[in-house]
Amino acid sequence: MKTLKLEDHLCFTIYALSRQITCVYRPALDALDLTYPQYLVLVLLWEQDGRSVKExxxxxxxxxxxLTPLLKRLEEKQLLHRQRDQQDERVVNVHLTTAGKALQEKAPTITNALMEKMDLPIDQIIALREQLATLLQSLEA
Known part of the structure; x- marks a missing residue:
């Protein structure tokens, strides 16, 4: 049986790529005083405010x-607040504050940093994202 080299492992390539992308994002995120996971929470709330913690x-x-400590830190930064659902107190909903909503205007600098660094046409980037999304979905099943 042939032993696989590190570079033969798809999971390693994806892991290393994820770390590199986060490094490219870091200066823009640091300027906004955000970590990458905090940024992702905000992206979801910019898409639709008032999502549940579970969602x-x-x-x-x-x-x-x-997730809970991550939300707590964003709440401490006054970018969001958590609130129990009035119909079902077991559910906690997360809402953006005015400051959290305003931060959305500065968010394009984060993705622009990556787009400038990558040397790929937009159609290839979209195709790659779609392939990775398909792979992710297949692993969820």
Whole structure:
């Protein structure tokens, strides 16, 4: 049986790519005083404010032990607030504050940093994202 080299592992390439992308994002995120996971929470809330903690966790593939402290830090930064649902107190909804909504105007600098660094046409980037999304979905089943 042939032993696979590190570079033969798809998971390593994806892991290394993820780390590199985060490094490219870091200066723009640092300027906004955000971590990458905090930014992703805000992206979901900019898409639709008032999501439940459970939904955020599902969409971001984060368990509550990781998500709860992350939300707490964003709340301390006064970018969002958590509130129990009035119909079902077991559900906690997350809402953007005015400051959290205003931060959306500065968010394009984050993705622009990556687009400038990548040397790929937009159609290839879209195709790659779609392939990776398909792979992710196949692994969820």
């Amino acid at each position: 955020l966790g599902q969409r971001l593939y984060l368990d509550s032990g990781t």
